[in-house]
Structure formats: structure tokens, C-alpha cells
Amino acid sequence: MAASSVVNDERIIRRIAFSQRLSRWDVKFSPYLYISPFIIVFAITGLFPLLYTAVVAVHEWNLIGGQGDFVGLDNFAFVLGQEKFWIALRNTLSIFVLTTVPQVIFALVIAAILNNNLRAKTFWRMGVLLPYVVAPVAVALIFSNMFADKSGLVNNALALIGLDPVAWHSQVIPSHFAIALMVNFRWTGYTALILLAAMQAISRDYYEAAMLDGAGRFRQLVSITIPQLRPTLIFVIITATIGGLQIFDEPKLFDQGGTGGADSQWMTITLYLYNLGWGQLDFGRASAVAWLLFLLIIVIGLLNFAISRRIASNQT
Template sequence: MALMSPTRPAHSRGNPDRPSRRIGFSQRLGRLDVKVSPYLYISPFFLLFAVVGLFPLGYTAVVSVYEWNLLGGQGDFVGMQNYVDVLQQPTFWKSVGNTFSIFLLSSVPQVIMAITIAALLDQNLRAATFWRMGVLVPFIVAPVAISMIFGRLFADQYGFINELIGLVGLEPIAWHGDRLASHVAIATMVNYRWTGYNTLIFLAAMQAVPRDLYEAAVIDGAGRVRQFFSVTVPQIRATIIFVVITSTVGGMQIFDEVRMYDAGGLGGPNRDWMTTVVYLYDVAWGNQKNFGRAAAVAWLLFLLIVMIGMVNFLVTQRISTAGPKQSKVSRKHTKRLLAEARAAGAPGGVRMPPTPPGAPAGSGIPSPPPTPPARPSTGSPTTNSGEDLR
């Protein structure tokens, strides 16, 4: 006889006889701390960003719709007239063209050189720390010092670059007289300063790539170049997008190198290398001394950077997610094979053995082989045994 334990009546959640548990103040405070503390930890960044980022941006938008000069202060409300005046000035459009030219000559080679140097530094080198820290030295040097040094290198008469060109037998280049030559010189200064910084970003991303992928690639017979394009580049796609966007923003805001490239600091007598930021400086504190128009230039540059950044993001995102697409012929062929396989009664065109009774359909358990039929006996077992003994 089995012993039956007495069953207790189950208390429902809504049982009025059971007193509800009261939450103390310390428990409530603990729950509040868990929910609120993460936002408090990150709030200083957003507060600082609002003070030094959002407020100047909004205040610049307010200034851009007023007649505001350096001496008289705020004037009358002019609406979009400052934007119209800026867009009608040929110097503004020339500065935009110079900015795009210097941006292309600096950002594109900069990203290519940075990712190449990072791939070389990611190998097993002697004194790897020394080489990795050495690429960051140009970034530590002040931009003014870099501009002064390269200004002497690219001097028209006694510059070091022209001296080397003269040794080869070529004519000296007018680095301050030719528009394209001046853009190349300024882009060289930008690349010298920022290539090492982007190299360390790429190097950090490459070191986070699992080494098992490279070992598998070596087993498959892939060389160094194949490993770079098939393993490294796909694994650091997010970093490439980040570097491209930051290089775009920085390339559209070049100021120090252009300002220190010559004695005037305003892009030469014909404004051949004046960028948009230098033009903004000239409008605010130079010849015009008009803060309203300068604020309008700042907002136009901001919108231009946002549009170019979005285009770069979409292009790099499309390139990074693009893969080999299956052709229509291949897809039709695959559909036809699947249809034939279904018509044959087995997935993939393979005829499976029949499923035994009681087994779930599609389980893949073959039925046992059929039992052979028994032969009819012609005599008693004893007689048969006697015949076998004979």
C-alpha cells in the first residue's frame, strides 16, 4: 500500500488571506539605482556636448539671420539674406572647389597608406612597440610647426623639394604659384600628420581579428595578399567606415596648414588654395568683418559635411555588404532541381528508404528488411532431421 502525502491547497496569487510583501525603502532605492545609475554615468558627456556642441550650433544659426558685425554687434533681422549674399560671392565657390580638391588629395591616399602600414605593423616584427609608436610622432607635433617646416620644403626658390628636382634636371615647380601644386603640397602636410593616427586605429582593429581565420586561410593555401583582402578587410569593415567618415569631416575643415602655408595666410593672391574655413575666417575677421555672413558660411559648411558624410557612409556600407550575387539562370536551375526532388518524393533528389510504421514522417529511419517466406514442411521435424542426417 503506497503512502499518500497530504496535499496542501495551492494558494493563488490573488488569495486575500496571504499578506502582500512590502518593499522597503532600501530595496526601492536599490532598484532605482540600477535603473538610473547608467544614465547618470554617461550624462557628463552629453552635458558637455550640449554646452560646447549643440549650444554653439544653435547660436550660430541665430547669428546667421541677423546683420551682425564685429564693431556694431547685433543689428536688424535679415532672414536668409546672409545666405543669399554668401552664395552670390565667387570667392565662396572657389573656396569650396579648393576644399574638395585638397580633401580628395589628402583623404583617399591617407586611408590607403594607413591601412597598408597597419597591415605591415600587424606582422611579427622586432621592436614592434617602437615602430607602432613611431608612426604616431607626426600627430604629436603641433600643426603650426609642421606647416612651417613643409613651407620651407616647398619654397619656390630655395626649397628642398625644388633642389632635388633640379638635381634630376627638371624645372622647379611653382608651389605657391600653381593651383594644383599648392593643393598637393597642402595635402602632403595633412597626410603626414594624420596617417599615423589612422594607422593605429586600423592596427587596433586588425589585432582584434581572430587568428584562427588566418590559420584556416593558410591551410587553404592563401597568401599574404589574399589573406589581407579576404580576411582582414571584411573583418574591419566597421573601422574602415569610421575612418572614412572622420577623414571626411577633418578634410573639409582644413585650416592650420592653409593658414601657415604662406605669409598672407589667405590662400595666395588669387585665393588658389583658400579653403572654406579660411574663407569663413576672412569674412568674420578679415576684409568684411561680418559675423552674420560668417555664421551663414559655417552653417553651409556644416550641411555640406553632413551630406558628404552620408554619401560616404552609404557608399562604404554598400561596398562592405556587397557579396557575390547568384545569377538568375542559377536560381532557375536550383528551383527546377528542387521541384524534381519534391516530385521524386525526397528532399534534394535523393530517394530515401520507406519509413517504418510508427516512426514519424521524415525521420529518416529506414524500415527493417522484409522477412523471407517460410518453406512448407513435407514431414515431421523428426523425419526431416533423419533425412538431414542421411
């Protein structure tokens, strides 16, 4: 009897020890199991194309002949030696500034307004998202007609107030402004809803204490709302940076040619990449442009991250 009880106790101890071990394994490995679908999909659709593009960028590669000889960094040297690449870089940075900065500012203001107790607030909150639902092709066609050089709606409005018409498709800055307006029209409402969701999570006690101290709405926005939105603002700025540097649809559809203007007035890097890849069928050089754009996004994204964190920390 004593021997059997000892054996049973050992079995119970082993079962407890094994269940405890399984519990520890569950705590350690189950989170990675839950996020594994995203990692797998990202590896297939994101990481693999990125690495494959790096391979293509160091070879002669065209659509018809496929992979050619290994050329090392010659494709990068060729791209960096082209004047059109630097024009595209200038246009991309110009449009990026005209889209990202106003988009974040206006989205913050719209979110602050929608955060108040408005009548039919659900209607207004859904209304700011409507431009995002509109197809980019439709937005580009409407705005390209509005900003037509001769008989566009904007130039007709300028003529009514005695101003000279603007060559929106012929000049550099006006074309960048028109394209940036298209981008901001589509994405400002979407960004505003992200900021609004973050504002809803801020405790109302802060605002009540500020109102007792006599702080107005603008002071509450600067001293309470913006510091509390620091993580969300960093996310919004980073995503706006990536989207602004990868802009393609609006410049492509701004005119019927789709090449970025007769003198490349609004040709962006992505449009230059498209013209190299599908216009000249040179996938090696197009992949080199893609990697240069990838590095540019990383550099500007890190700068934006550092600047936004510093500004937000100074607000607190």
C-alpha cells in the first residue's frame, strides 16, 4: 500500500509539473502564434518582394529577356546620373511637404471640432470620410478639370475677381499645389478620424480641471490634447510621410499623357519608376529607383519620428 501510494504521488507530481510546463510554454509562445498569420503574410507579400527587388536591382533585367548579367551598382549609378531622377526627387519632396504638413494640421483641427458635442455628430463624422471612399480616378478627373489651364473652374473663379489665370499644368509650383490638394481632399478626413478616436480616449478630467482654471479651447488643445496624442500623432506623421513619398495615382492621372508633364513638372519618383519599368521595360534600373525610394522613406521617416517625439515631449 505504501509503495502504491508513493507511485501515485509521483504520477500526480509529474502531471502537475508537466501541466505547469505547458502553461509556461503557452505564456511564452502563444503570443507569437497569434501574430504568426501577419508575419507569414508580410513575409510573402512584403519582405520577399523587397529582397527580390534588391536582386533585380543588381542585374540587367528586362520584361522580355528576363535576368541578364550581374552589374552590381551600375543601375544605381545610372539612375543617380539622370537629370530626370533629380527632377522627380524635387517634385516628390515638394508635393510631400504640401500634402503632409497641411493634412496633419487640418486633420487635427477637424478632429478637435468633431470631438465637441455637435448636433448630428455621427453624420458629420461619417461625412468627413466620404472623400476617402471616392475612387482616386474620379478625384483626379474632377480636379484635373477644375484646374484646367484655360477653361477650368478655378481659373474662371479667379477671372471673376480680376486675377490672371494660372497655368496649372505648365508651371511647377501650381501643378504641385493642385496635386497636393487632391491628396489632402482624400486623406484629411481619414486622418481626422484616427485623431478623433485617440481624442475620445483622453480623460475628461483634464479638460474639466483646465476649464476651472480658465483655459480656453485653444489652450486646452495645445496643453492637453496634443501632448496626450503623442503616440497617435507619431503614427499619423509616419504614415503620411510614407504615403506622401509614394504618391502615384494623382500625378499619373493629372493629365491625359500620364508621364508627369511635358517637362516633368510634376513627375514623382514612383511615376519615374513606372516609366522606367513599363515604359522602357528596364526592370533593373526601375528596381534601383525603388530601393532609392525605400531608403529615402526610411531616412525621412526617422527624421519625422525624432522631430515629432521632441515636439510632443516639449509640449508636456
